[in-house]
Amino acid sequence: MPITSDRELKKGNAELLILALLEDQARHGYEIGKLIAERSEGVLRFHVASLYPLLYRLERRGWVKGEWESSGGRRRRYYRLTATGRKILAEQRSRWHAFAGAVNRIVEVRHA
Amino acid sequence: MPDWKKIVREKLGPLPLRNGRRDEVIEELAQQLESAYEEALAEGANEQEAVRRSLAQFEDWEKLRSQVFHSVEGTGLPVWEQNGFFAPRRVPVWVALALTLLLLAIPSFRQALGVLPVPGSDPTDWGPRVFPEKKLRDIEQSGDKEKYARALAFVALHSPREDDQRTIHAAEKAIALDPRLTWISAKVSHRTYADPGYDPHPWIERLKAWDPQNGFAYLLEADANVHGWESRRAGYGAANGSVRRELASEGPWRVSMEKAFTAPRMDFYSARQFALDRQVLREQGFDRPDVLLVGMWSQTMPDFAAMNFYVDTLLKDVGEKARESGRTDDALAAYESVARFGERLESASFYNWQLLSAAKCRKGAYQNMIPLLRSQGRTEQAAELESTLAALKETGVKRPSNVVEERSAHIVQLSGLSVYLLLVVTVAWLVALGTLRWTPNSIPGLDRLASILSVAPVLLLLSSLALFLGYYPYARSIAEYVSVEELQEGFGPFFMGVYGFPDLGAFTEVLPRVFWPSIWCALVAVVGACSLWLARRLRPIHPDEA
Numbered sequence: 274m275p276i277t278s279d280r281e282l283k284k285g286n287a288e289l290l291i292l293a294l295l296e297d298q299a300r301h302g303y304e305i306g307k308l309i310a311e312r313s314e315g316v317l318r319f320h321v322a323s324l325y326p327l328l329y330r331l332e333r334r335g336w337v338k339g340e341w342e343s344s345g346g347r348r349r350r351y352y353r354l355t356a357t358g359r360k361i362l363a364e365q366r367s368r369w370h371a372f373a374g375a376v377n378r379i380v381e382v383r384h385a
Numbered sequence: 386m387p388d389w390k391k392i393v394r395e396k397l398g399p400l401p402l403r404n405g406r407r408d409e410v411i412e413e414l415a416q417q418l419e420s421a422y423e424e425a426l427a428e429g430a431n432e433q434e435a436v437r438r439s440l441a442q443f444e445d446w447e448k449l450r451s452q453v454f455h456s457v458e459g460t461g462l463p464v465w466e467q468n469g470f471f472a473p474r475r476v477p478v479w480v481a482l483a484l485t486l487l488l489l490a491i492p493s494f495r496q497a498l499g500v501l502p503v504p505g506s507d508p509t510d511w512g513p514r515v516f517p518e519k520k521l522r523d524i525e526q527s528g529d530k531e532k533y534a535r536a537l538a539f540v541a542l543h544s545p546r547e548d549d550q551r552t553i554h555a556a557e558k559a560i561a562l563d564p565r566l567t568w569i570s571a572k573v574s575h576r577t578y579a580d581p582g583y584d585p586h587p588w589i590e591r592l593k594a595w596d597p598q599n600g601f602a603y604l605l606e607a608d609a610n611v612h613g614w615e616s617r618r619a620g621y622g623a624a625n626g627s628v629r630r631e632l633a634s635e636g637p638w639r640v641s642m643e644k645a646f647t648a649p650r651m652d653f654y655s656a657r658q659f660a661l662d663r664q665v666l667r668e669q670g671f672d673r674p675d676v677l678l679v680g681m682w683s684q685t686m687p688d689f690a691a692m693n694f695y696v697d698t699l700l701k702d703v704g705e706k707a708r709e710s711g712r713t714d715d716a717l718a719a720y721e722s723v724a725r726f727g728e729r730l731e732s733a734s735f736y737n738w739q740l741l742s743a744a745k746c747r748k749g750a751y752q753n754m755i756p757l758l759r760s761q762g763r764t765e766q767a768a769e770l771e772s773t774l775a776a777l778k779e780t781g782v783k784r785p786s787n788v789v790e791e792r793s794a795h796i797v798q799l800s801g802l803s804v805y806l807l808l809v810v811t812v813a814w815l816v817a818l819g820t821l822r823w824t825p826n827s828i829p830g831l832d833r834l835a836s837i838l839s840v841a842p843v844l845l846l847l848s849s850l851a852l853f854l855g856y857y858p859y860a861r862s863i864a865e866y867v868s869v870e871e872l873q874e875g876f877g878p879f880f881m882g883v884y885g886f887p888d889l890g891a892f893t894e895v896l897p898r899v900f901w902p903s904i905w906c907a908l909v910a911v912v913g914a915c916s917l918w919l920a921r922r923l924r925p926i927h928p929d930e931a
Contacts (some may be wrong), residue, residue, distance in 0.1 A: 301464045302417055303416065303417050303421075306417075321417055321443070322443050322444065322445070322448070322449050325410075325456075326452035326453050326596065327448070327455075329457045330456040333456065333457060333459060347416070347447065348416075350412075350418075359918075
């Protein structure tokens with residue numbers, strides 16, 4: 274069942290999702306929203322009304338940096354990770370792995 | 386293809402971001418809409434459906450506006466840019482303010498505001514509260530100029546001191562213009578006993594000459610003849626018998642009292658003062674029952690304690706001695722004198738304590754008269770007095786139930802307190818709004834404060850309505866009150882309820898005990914709030930603030 278509730282998505286750490294998507298390359302807002310839906314195979318859908326305020330907040334904190342670039346004859350604002358953003362991503366990812374691992378261990382034991 | 390930038394600009398409204406960020410945000414959101422629109426077209430949707438799908442991504446533009454501003458600037462949207470229900474850009478707060486101002490145009494509402502206790506004021510201190518020195522001077526000057534005797538009489542009646550030169554001059558001029566106002570001499574003659582050096586006798590003589598049948602002037606004369614007796618009373622250690630004998634030995638006091646007790650009439654001029662106060666107050670624009678009521682409290686009254694001493698003198702000294710020596714008729718005459726005086730006193734009284742004093746006279750007299758009348762074989766008269774005495778005991782002291790009036794008074798006082806507080810808050814809100822309008826971002830936190838205070842005008846309107854509705858049953862023009870008794874019974878209980886709640890005496894007792902604990906609790910709360918704020922700031926990963 275897809276998780277469409279924005280609140281549930283935020284609980285699952287929306288910042289981590291965005292930082293992870295920007296780890297390898299710069300992306301614009303529309304692309305980020307589409308990628309979240311695609312890579313989660315439709316399980317996660319990001320409400321775009323929350324996506325942009327979140328991007329602006331990450332930018333204000335200095336975790337990402339947005340710049341206008343032209344691509345295919347269209348100007349878009351691309352976001353890329355800053356050094357601080359990479360550090361934060363590493364911390365959040367580590368914490369997520371610890372959390373997911375712990376949950377998995379419990380779930381596996383129960384079903385074993 | 387729709388002009389997406391134009392659509393976003395219109396739907397987003399004013400967004401006061403710095404350094405051109407507004408245009409960037411609009412362009413970026415327009416790109417998002419355009420991409421979604423193109424995607425919908427590519428999926429086979431017609432143009433109308435594509436536009437609908439694209440716009441459906443942003444359902445609440447006002448929320449988006451607020452979130453974007455907060456995310457970019459790190460602070461809330463300026464109060465002048467907000468579109469919430471209580472925001473100053475919206476109509477409701479200004480309608481609320483306008484309605485509150487409209488309420489001020491209603492005389493009943495103004496009357497309700499006037500009745501409310503002013504902190505530090507004492508309702509018995511009527512002169513300074515309602516008529517400051519300047520106001521009295523103005524009334525006197527206009528009365529002088531227009532040769533208006535009643536205004537001058539009003540000044541004489543309500544000046545704070547009886548021996549004040551203005552009081553005396555105003556009384557002289559009023560009586561000269563209209564001799565029917567000679568009764569105000571009672572006020573000018575009324576001296577405080579502990580402050581000798583002023584001779585009230587000329588005024589009393591004037592009163593006696595003008596109204597010779599009235600016992601009131603003689604009661605005032607008796608008081609004036611022994612002024613200073615209260616200090617002697619303290620010296621006797623409140624031994625009433627000693628004080629009574631001491632007073633009875635004062636010839637001038639006793640003679641005046643005899644005349645007061647035998648005078649055919651008793652009139653404290655309550656009705657005359659009521660009519661004069663009511664008229665002048667209306668002329669001066671003070672159409673307020675509370676002012677009229679409290680004004681009556683300054684009415685001149687003889688010393689009831691001294692009067693009771695004379696009653697005891699007649700009952701115990703004169704009457705008993707005559708009875709013991711077998712002079713029954715003399716004893717009966719003394720008792721009857723007290724009984725008749727009690728009846729006259731009752732007819733002149735309207736306050737409870739006055740009526741009680743009158744009833745006490747009559748009861749004491751009847752109780753002594755009944756056995757004497759029986760001993761003389763006048764059983765019919767004795768039986769008649771017995772039934773009168775029984776009726777007097779039955780009526781006794783009846784305190785009417787004033788639950789409704791007290792409840793109304795509490796509503797009026799609480800809503801009045803809210804009106805005062807919210808008025809201050811609303812003024813602060815208006816000042817903050819004005820400051821932010823002309824010098825935005827000049828004071829840190831002012832926007833947030835103004836945003837929080839935006840609810841004040843609506844609450845002010847609600848409090849004002851509660852005050853108005855709570856007071857409405859008592860809102861009457863003073864012209865509608867035909868007698869001081871009606872005013873006392875119709876408005877008095879409500880008015881006393883307003884001043885009797887909350888019990889400030891109890892409050893001042895409790896306050897010192899709760900003051901420091903309250904301060905400590907507030908301190909702990911502030912430290913706790915600061916710690917929470919600090920802990921939140923220092924967390925390595927911020928939670929989602931959306």
